[in-house]
Amino acid sequence: MSGDVDRANEPRTLAAAVVTMLFWASAFIGIRAAGQHFDPGALALLRMTVGSVVLGVIAAVRGIRWPPRRSLPGIAAWAVAWFCVYNFALNTAEQAIDAGTAALVVNLAPLMVVIVGGLVLGEGFPRALVIGAPISFLGVAIIATQSRGGLVALSGLALALLAAVMYAGCTLGQKRLLASVDSTTLTWLGAVAGTIALLPWAGRLVSDLQTAPATATMWVIYLGIFPTALAFTTWAYVLARTSAGRTAATSYIVPALAIAMSWQLLSEAPTLLTVLGGVLCLVGVAITRLGGPVRGRASGREVDG
Secondary structure, three states, X not given: OOOOEOOOOOHXXXXXXXXXXXXXXXXXXXXXXXXXXXXXXXXXXXXXXHHHHHHHHHHHHHOOOOOOHHHHHHHHHHHHHHHHHHHHHHHHHHHXXXXXXXXXXXXXXXXXXXXXXXXXXXXXXXHHHHHHHHHHHHHHHHHHHHOOOXXXXXXXXXXXXXXXXXXXXXXXXXXXXXXXXXHHHHHXXXXXXXXXXXXXXXXXXHHHHHHOOHHHHHHHHHHHHHHHHHHXXXXXXXXXXXXXXXXXXXXXXXXXXXXXXXXXXXXXXXXXXXXXXXXXXXXXXXXXXXXXXXXXOXXXXXXXX
């Protein structure tokens, strides 16, 4: 990054953001297809194993730039929280509470990033971001009211909240790390560390692989290649070039894209309120992209050209 200027609306940054959100939206379909046949921990382990291999290839092609030794503890903590704890908490939460409640709680995370990023990272509170992010969250809340299944457990709510905290904390932590670590190398190292943290589920994974249909296994492989390896690479690229608040708020596009994909691929026609919620998500994100560049103390440097 040149100095600490926000590059949120540059074509390459926007393209990377679109790729990230499309793949993350498709992950909802993949998790639904595979989750019936894989334990949450086993699913996360296989997904991260595949993702680590693909990320290793990407890092090798682009050139691995080893981070300073002082950054290694931070990388390890971020990796375990993001690739292990977040994935496991979310996968498990969705077995204890309905999808709408899970989405509502987890999507508190971008709002947390906006607030903490403004206070701690010196990103401030741009008017467009302060207006747009709550509008998108309102859209998520409306979507959540349409997908309730009546399944709400305290343990599930706690895990969903843990996932939200992990999402917010890891986005902010990654923003800090990107100031001194190459984004591609960071993503690969993080995925490897997250995979190692998930190894306690190796036995369950072996068992699930023996009983799961081939289509479910292929869905997990898809999750590892596209929503994990490729999407987290483009996510890091975006985060290195714009504020943490704007980057996190962009993820409010995911519910709208997931609705559209479910409609087209699963023939799940959305209700009128669901469509309204999706539109609000899109409008809110569009608003966050308005205005001038944001400057912050902890902007990531441009390391990928």
